[in-house]
Amino acid sequence: xxxxxVIKIGGNIVDQPAxxxxxxxxxxxxxxxxxxxxxxxxxxxxxxxxxxxxxxxxNGRRVTDLDxxxxxTMVYAxxxxxxxxxxxxxxxxxxxGLSGADGDLVPATRRSPEPVDFGYVGDVNPVDINSSLLExxxxxxxxxxxxxxxxxxxxxxxxxxxxxxxxxxxxxLSSDFYTRLIYCFEKEGxxxxxxxxxxxxxxxxxxxYQTMKDNxxxxxxxxxxxxxxxxxxESGVSEVCIKHAxxxxxNKGTVLR
Amino acid sequence: xxxxxVIKIGGNIVDQPAxxxxxxxxxxxxxxxxxxxxxxxxxxxxxxxxxxxxxxxxNGRRVTDLDxxxxxTMVYAxxxxxxxxxxxxxxxxxxxGLSGADGDLVPATRRSPEPVDFGYVGDVNPVDINSSLLExxxxxxxxxxxxxxxxxxxxxxxxxxxxxxxxxxxxxLSSDFYTRLIYCFEKEGxxxxxxxxxxxxxxxxxxxYQTMKDNxxxxxxxxxxxxxxxxxxESGVSEVCIKHAxxxxxNKGTVLR
Numbered sequence: 001x002x003x004x005x006v007i008k009i010g011g012n013i014v015d016q017p018a019x020x021x022x023x024x025x026x027x028x029x030x031x032x033x034x035x036x037x038x039x040x041x042x043x044x045x046x047x048x049x050x051x052x053x054x055x056x057x058x059n060g061r062r063v064t065d066l067d068x069x070x071x072x073t074m075v076y077a078x079x080x081x082x083x084x085x086x087x088x089x090x091x092x093x094x095x096x097g098l099s100g101a102d103g104d105l106v107p108a109t110r111r112s113p114e115p116v117d118f119g120y121v122g123d124v125n126p127v128d129i130n131s132s133l134l135e136x137x138x139x140x141x142x143x144x145x146x147x148x149x150x151x152x153x154x155x156x157x158x159x160x161x162x163x164x165x166x167x168x169x170x171x172x173l174s175s176d177f178y179t180r181l182i183y184c185f186e187k188e189g190x191x192x193x194x195x196x197x198x199x200x201x202x203x204x205x206x207x208x209y210q211t212m213k214d215n216x217x218x219x220x221x222x223x224x225x226x227x228x229x230x231x232x233x234e235s236g237v238s239e240v241c242i243k244h245a246x247x248x249x250x251n252k253g254t255v256l257r
Numbered sequence: 258x259x260x261x262x263v264i265k266i267g268g269n270i271v272d273q274p275a276x277x278x279x280x281x282x283x284x285x286x287x288x289x290x291x292x293x294x295x296x297x298x299x300x301x302x303x304x305x306x307x308x309x310x311x312x313x314x315x316n317g318r319r320v321t322d323l324d325x326x327x328x329x330t331m332v333y334a335x336x337x338x339x340x341x342x343x344x345x346x347x348x349x350x351x352x353x354g355l356s357g358a359d360g361d362l363v364p365a366t367r368r369s370p371e372p373v374d375f376g377y378v379g380d381v382n383p384v385d386i387n388s389s390l391l392e393x394x395x396x397x398x399x400x401x402x403x404x405x406x407x408x409x410x411x412x413x414x415x416x417x418x419x420x421x422x423x424x425x426x427x428x429x430l431s432s433d434f435y436t437r438l439i440y441c442f443e444k445e446g447x448x449x450x451x452x453x454x455x456x457x458x459x460x461x462x463x464x465x466y467q468t469m470k471d472n473x474x475x476x477x478x479x480x481x482x483x484x485x486x487x488x489x490x491e492s493g494v495s496e497v498c499i500k501h502a503x504x505x506x507x508n509k510g511t512v513l514r
Contacts, residue, residue: 050308070336078335079327082406082414085358090412096359101342103353103399136397142360149339155347157339
C-alpha cells in the first residue's frame with residue numbers, strides 16, 4: 001500500500017516567519033505524497049481588534065459570527081494559505097492552496113445552535129470528503145495545503161477546527177493509503193512532566209494511554225488531542241505523531257499506535 | 258476542437274451581493290468547460306481605510322506595498338474567492354478557487370521598479386501558464402475560479418491586473434481549445450454614445466476598430482480594454498465579448514473578432 005503523510009501545523013508556528021520558513025523547508029523535503037493543514041494564529045485576533053470586531057464568547061469558546069467568518073476566511077484562506085503556497089513553490093514543492101469548499105473537497109455540517117450557538121462553525125464527517133480529486137492531485141505530484149475553512153454545500157463557508165480537519169482528511173484517505181498523521185506544534189510531544197521538555201513519552205498505545213489517564217500522567221489540553229488521535233487510528237489511520245515543528249525531519253516526538 | 262469559455266467579472270459586480278448571485282446563477286448554467294476570473298471591488302479599499310493602511314499612488318496608479326499586498330490577498334484570494342466558490346457549489350457548479358501561485362498555475366514577473374516602482378505588482382506571460390493542470394481540472398468537470406493574485410516563483414505573491422490575467426489564461430488555453438473570452442462589467446458593451454446604453458456596437462473587427470479610433474467613436478478607458486482584447490485574438494483567442502454581467506446568458510453585448 002502506498003504511504004501518505006498528513007501534517008498539521010499549529011497557529012503558533014504560522015505566526016513566526018522564521019520558524020514557519022524553517023518548518024516549510026523541512027516539509028518541502030518530506031517524502032511525497034503529503035498534505036499540509038495549517039492553523040490560524042493570532043493574525044485574525046490582531047486584525048479583529050484593528051477592525052473593531054468584537055470577540056464574542058459562549059461557554060469559554062469563540063463564536064463565529066458573519067464578521068468573524070469574513071475575517072478568518074480572509075486571514076486563513078487568503079494571506080496565510082497563499083503565503084505558505086508561495087514559499088513552498090520557491091522551495092520546489094508544487095503546492096496548491098485549498099479550503100474545504102474548493103472542489104467540494106471537505107463539506108461540513110453547521111453545528112446545531114442548541115444548546116450553544118457557535119455561529120458559522122462546521123464539523124466534518126470523513127465519509128463526505130472528496131478523496132478522488134485529492135488523489136488525482138497527489139498523483140500529479142501536487143501537494144494540497146488546506147486552511148480549516150469548509151462549506152455547508154448551501155452557500156455558506158464554515159470555520160472548522162484544524163486538528164479535526166487534519167484527522168478527517170487522514171481518515172478519508174486511509175482506505176487507499178498507509179496514512180501517517182503528524183501534529184506539529186510548539187512542544188516536543190506528549191510530556192510526562194510539563195516543565196521538562198526532555199520528558200517526551202516516545203510511544204503511546206491504546207493500552208498504556210488508559211493507564212496514563214488513570215494515574216494522571218496526561219491531563220488538560222492534551223487529552224482531547226489524544227482522544228482525537230486514537231479515534232483516527234480506530235478509523236483507519238496507521239500512525240499518529242505529535243512533535244515539535246522543528247523536528248519534522250527527524251524521529252523525535254511521541255508516536256501513537 | 259473543444260470549446261472553452263474564460264469569463265472575467267468586474268469588481269463592481271462583486272461588490273453587489275444580489276447582482277453577484279444573479280451573475281453566478283447564469284455562470285453556473287453556462288456550458289462547461291469554463292473558467293472564471295474575478296476582480297476585487299471596493300472591499301479592499303474599505304478595509305484599507307479601517308486598518309489605517311495609507312493608499313499610496315504613483316503617476317495616478319496605486320502602489321502595492323507589503324501591507325497592501327496582504328490586504329488584497331486577504332480580500333481577493335480569501336473572502337471574495339471562497340465566497341464565490343461556496344455560492345457556485347450551492348448552484349451545482351463544482352468550482353475550485355485558485356490564485357496564480359496554486360499549482361504554479363500563473364507565475365508572473367514583478368514589474369521593474371524603473372521608471373516607477375509599483376511595488377508587489379506582477380505581469381503574466383501566457384507561455385508560463387501551467388495549462389496542463391488546468392486542463393486536467395477542466396477534464397474532471399471542475400470549474401477554476403481565479404482571483405488576480407500571482408507569484409514570482411521566488412516566494413512573493415504579486416498583485417496582477419484581472420483583465421490581463423483573464424486574457425493570459427484564454428491565450429494559454431487557446432492552443433488546445435476554441436476559446437471565447439468574455440468580459441462582464443456594468444455596461445452593456447462598447448457604446449457609440451456613452452450616455453445611451455442602447456447604442457451598443459454589436460461587432461468590432463480589427464478593420465473597423467481602427468476606423469472607430471480614428472473618428473473618435475471609441476475613447477478613454479475602453480481603449481486599453483479593446484487593445485488588450487485584440488492582442489488576445491492575435492495570440493489565438495477565437496472571440497472576445499464585452500457585455501453587461503446580467504447578459505451572460507444571452508447574446509447581447511459587443512463581439513470582437
